[in-house]
Amino acid sequence: MLPHLTRRWPVYAVLALLAYPWIWRAPYFHLLGFDTLLGATMAVSWNIMGGYTGYKSLGHSAFFGLGAYLVAIAANRWGWNPLWSAPLLALVVVAVALLLGWIMLRTTGSAFVIATIALLLIFRLLALNLRGITGGAPGLSQPLPPWSPEFSRLPFFYYMLIWTLVAVAVSAFIVRSRFGLGLLAIRDDEGKAEMVGVNTTLYKVLAFGLSAYFVGLGGGIWSYFQTHISPVFAFDLRIGVDMILMTMLGGLGTVWGPVLGAFILIPARDFILFRFGATQIHLAISGALMLAIILFLPRGILPTLQEWLERRRAPASAFVGARLMTELRDESAATASTPPGDPHSRVRPAPR
Amino acid sequence: MSAAGSPLLWTEGLTRSFGGITAVKDCSLEVRTGSITGLIGPNGSGKTTLFNLITGIYAADGGEVYLRDRRITGLTPSRICHLGLSRTFQITRLFWDLSVLENMIVPVRQVGLRALLGPGMYRHEQERALVLLERVGLTHLKEQPAGKLSFGQQKLLEFASVLMSEPDVVLLDEPTGGVNPTIIRFMMALIRALNREGVTFLVVEHNMTVVMELCDHIIVMNHGQKIAAGSPPVVQQDPVVLDAYLGV
Amino acid sequence: MSLPPTSVLIQVAIGGLLTGGVYALLVSGLTLIFGVMRVINIAHGAFLVLSAYLAYWLFTLLGMDPIVSIAVLAPLFFVFGVLVQRYLIARVRQEPGLLVLVTFALAITLEGVMGSLWRTTGRSVRTAYTGEVVPLALGDLTVRLPIVQLVGFAAAVIALGVLYLLLTRSDLGRAIRATIQNPDAAQLVGVNVALVRALTFGAALASVAAGGAVFSLIWTFNASSHEAWISKMLSIVVLGGMGSLPGALVGALIIGVAEAVAAVTITTYLSPIVSYLILFFILVFRPQGLLGSRIREA
Known part of the structure; x- marks a missing residue:
């Protein structure tokens, strides 16, 4: 996304991540690393719907919890190893998301956001009450990983790293594909997209389903990592909030923004938890941070940085040297207006 | 492609009301293959509503729309677009954050897996887009976000982009509204040239000079109904039309 | 699942109606905010709980009955609402998906603050009349109604009545209704829409403050x-x-x-x-x- 940075930086980043657990050997750092990668994977996934398509779901924790429960249930009942069942069962999560998306995506704007919250609450309530399947409020335990507890977090770290890379690759592929172009078009102007032949319903439902995959997968791996899960933690609204926060901080609708956001937010939050202890303060800080991002950094770090770099490289107008019909520009001054407060300072015709 | 002169797009008894106000009432009209048909009428006479009904944005309360021999009433706008009907908007609508070139590519139709997994743009699509951009004089801005163009440039880009879906008929909603005389002349020349290349047009326009000069057939609407139709001189002489524009 | 006897159902239905009256007070501000500025205020629940906490606080420290504390809380929340609208809601790009996130962020901020201040213990106000019931004879059936429910219902009816009078009899109310109908037209005829929005947010929070006080009497809550x-x-x-x-x-x-x-x-x-x-x-x-x-x- 930042073409002027060296193209090889992802390789260095991956090498650094491979080395990370051997440089910081304390179990705490392995836990932190796993949490960060889990957050990054899910934020990348959420971004497909929330960033590219512009439909900001607050209820993606529903898919996280669903993935977590499916993996735990399969491990208990049929002895499925989560390491291979998580990616498989995440497909079931996708199927559920496709079905729900097909129902829900006739709503737009805030109605969609509220519907996603309702969805999460319904899922949580079902997890609490279908005791025969979910174990009710106390939750479910599943077998411990077979490897020695001494380095128990290390395999999880590397396994999660693989999926983070896959998620980023999928996200990068999508944004460069025709499908992704359609999603960006929907974000900009859904009615117009439909009008020029984009099957918006299909695109939105597919994006919703796809964005549930890595969230469901993350839930599955998390469930194995935790060995015990309960409705309150698996279907926690905050998990979805974190996905949004990370994405918005790093850059909504960019490939690397959600990853960057995760690598800033999760260590920062751990530090805050370490410093202040109380989890409630962390909630207040999350909320305040979200407000601050929306108010002061609405486009996130990466797009703001990119714009700043571009402006430094080409200080004059980008239109300089363009062989313009001068008339076009003259009349534009008379008829166009710039909406106040719009960070893009788009030139749009004044509504008649 | 239908033979020149045969009906390409037509409506039968199209009706639509909004909470007691009938915006379009029992409207039957036809657009012949190869024509530039004008649609005129006083403000609020139902022209834009008619466009929205034809293109599937609104559902009709009654009546039918046909494209070639196919009934397109009730289809989704994207489906109708695939069948060969495109439109522009009275207030220009573009994908503001996407580049000029991307704005051209979105309307290009891809089917099946290619639509989902294919690359953002194929070389041949890009070439075709560049040819069209050259015609409207926007090639040098192809990497710019559409939101950064001037008003006139946006209007030209919208026009060029709807051609990318290779439509048989294009509905233009005030193509010369709010632009300066130079662009009006440019736009008219472009419409004529494209028409010679086989594109049929249905044009809503308030500028009577443009309508009379450009169109070979004119339909007049008032109060949601078709009140007259014919060649420009015929319509200009029609007392019913004069009454609609001047009378009370 | 078997149906309980009719007498139980009647008892339950009357209780439900009383609760519904209180609900009406709780949501009046939410719907007013949406009507005037198309904002879905997800923080409304958090403001409700905040007001309930403050009512609980006033009761525990000063022995003030929650119904009385409305007189303190409603003006306080009115000012709070005006400030929130002016310095937060009005400053964000007016895009529905984004505005929902703003109010959501406000909600979890308040939750975090309240959780840190008052921990997670469930609270509720226990007055002298908590737990008392009033028997109501309906023919040969006696319905037992908890006093807190009746008090809450009465307070809700009065508060909604005040809101109704405000909307129908005052200049501000006319401006609010005009803005709900059509903000552009309201602006054209001289309504200061920005001011109306701020005052509406204030009025909405004042109503939820009253709701919160009633709420603290009837339900147990935490952050x-x-x-x-x-x-x-x-x-x-x-x-x-x-x-x-x-x-x-x-x-x-x-x-x-x-x-x-x-x-x-x-x-x-x-x-x-x-x-x-x-x-x-x-x-x-x-x-x-x-x-x-x-x-x-x-």
Whole structure:
């Protein structure tokens, strides 16, 4: 996304991540690393719907919890190893998301956001009450990983790293594909997209389903990592909030923004938890941070940085040297207006 | 492609009301293959509503729309677009954050897996887009976000982009509204040239000079109904039309 | 699942109606905010709980009855609401998806602050009359009504009456109704829409402050209660029709009774699912609700 940075930086980043657990050997750092990668994977996934398509779901924790429960249930009942069942069962999560998306995506704007919250609450309530399947409020335990507890977090770290890379690759592929172009078009102007032949319903439902995959997968791996899960933690609204926060901080609708956001937010939050202890303060800080991002950094770090770099490289107008019909520009001054407060300072015709 | 002169797009008894106000009432009209048909009428006479009904944005309360021999009433706008009907908007609508070139590519139709997994743009699509951009004089801005163009440039880009879906008929909603005389002349020349290349047009326009000069057939609407139709001189002489524009 | 006897159902239905009256007060501000500025205020539940905490505080420290504390809380929240609208809501790009996130962020900020200040213990105000009931004879059937419910209902009716008078008899009320109808036209005829929005937010929070005081009498709460409550409040206004005050009243009574009946016929634990399902399906299939106009944005 930042073409002027060296193209090889992802390789260095991956090498650094491979080395990370051997440089910081304390179990705490392995836990932190796993949490960060889990957050990054899910934020990348959420971004497909929330960033590219512009439909900001607050209820993606529903898919996280669903993935977590499916993996735990399969491990208990049929002895499925989560390491291979998580990616498989995440497909079931996708199927559920496709079905729900097909129902829900006739709503737009805030109605969609509220519907996603309702969805999460319904899922949580079902997890609490279908005791025969979910174990009710106390939750479910599943077998411990077979490897020695001494380095128990290390395999999880590397396994999660693989999926983070896959998620980023999928996200990068999508944004460069025709499908992704359609999603960006929907974000900009859904009615117009439909009008020029984009099957918006299909695109939105597919994006919703796809964005549930890595969230469901993350839930599955998390469930194995935790060995015990309960409705309150698996279907926690905050998990979805974190996905949004990370994405918005790093850059909504960019490939690397959600990853960057995760690598800033999760260590920062751990530090805050370490410093202040109380989890409630962390909630207040999350909320305040979200407000601050929306108010002061609405486009996130990466797009703001990119714009700043571009402006430094080409200080004059980008239109300089363009062989313009001068008339076009003259009349534009008379008829166009710039909406106040719009960070893009788009030139749009004044509504008649 | 239908033979020149045969009906390409037509409506039968199209009706639509909004909470007691009938915006379009029992409207039957036809657009012949190869024509530039004008649609005129006083403000609020139902022209834009008619466009929205034809293109599937609104559902009709009654009546039918046909494209070639196919009934397109009730289809989704994207489906109708695939069948060969495109439109522009009275207030220009573009994908503001996407580049000029991307704005051209979105309307290009891809089917099946290619639509989902294919690359953002194929070389041949890009070439075709560049040819069209050259015609409207926007090639040098192809990497710019559409939101950064001037008003006139946006209007030209919208026009060029709807051609990318290779439509048989294009509905233009005030193509010369709010632009300066130079662009009006440019736009008219472009419409004529494209028409010679086989594109049929249905044009809503308030500028009577443009309508009379450009169109070979004119339909007049008032109060949601078709009140007259014919060649420009015929319509200009029609007392019913004069009454609609001047009378009370 | 067997149906309980009629006498129980009648008792439950009357209780549900009383609860519904209180619900109407809780959601009136939510629907007013949506009507005037097309903002879905997800922080409404958090403001409700905040007001309940303050009422609890005033009761514990000063022995002030929650109903009396409305006189303190409502003006306080009015000022708070004006400030929130002016310095937060009005500053954000007016895009529905983003505005929802703002109010959501505000909600979890408040939850975090309240959770840190007052821990997670469930609180409720226990006055001298808490737990007392009034028997009401209906023919040969005696219905027992808890006093707190009656007091809450009465307070809700009075507060809603004040709100109704404000909307119908005052200049501000006329300006608010004009803005709900058509903000552009209201501006054209000289309504200061920016001011109306700020004052509406203030009035809405004042109403939820009154609601919170009543709330502290009837229900137990902690900082995270707002999640369940905002969902319930949203289902009420969505059912009635976003932005419609009569709709909110009808929705509140329906949900109040439906919940009470569901609690005795299904199970207490699962009964909230009724309102979540209502919320979900109405949003999806009938976004205009019973009496409102369609949620139309952008």
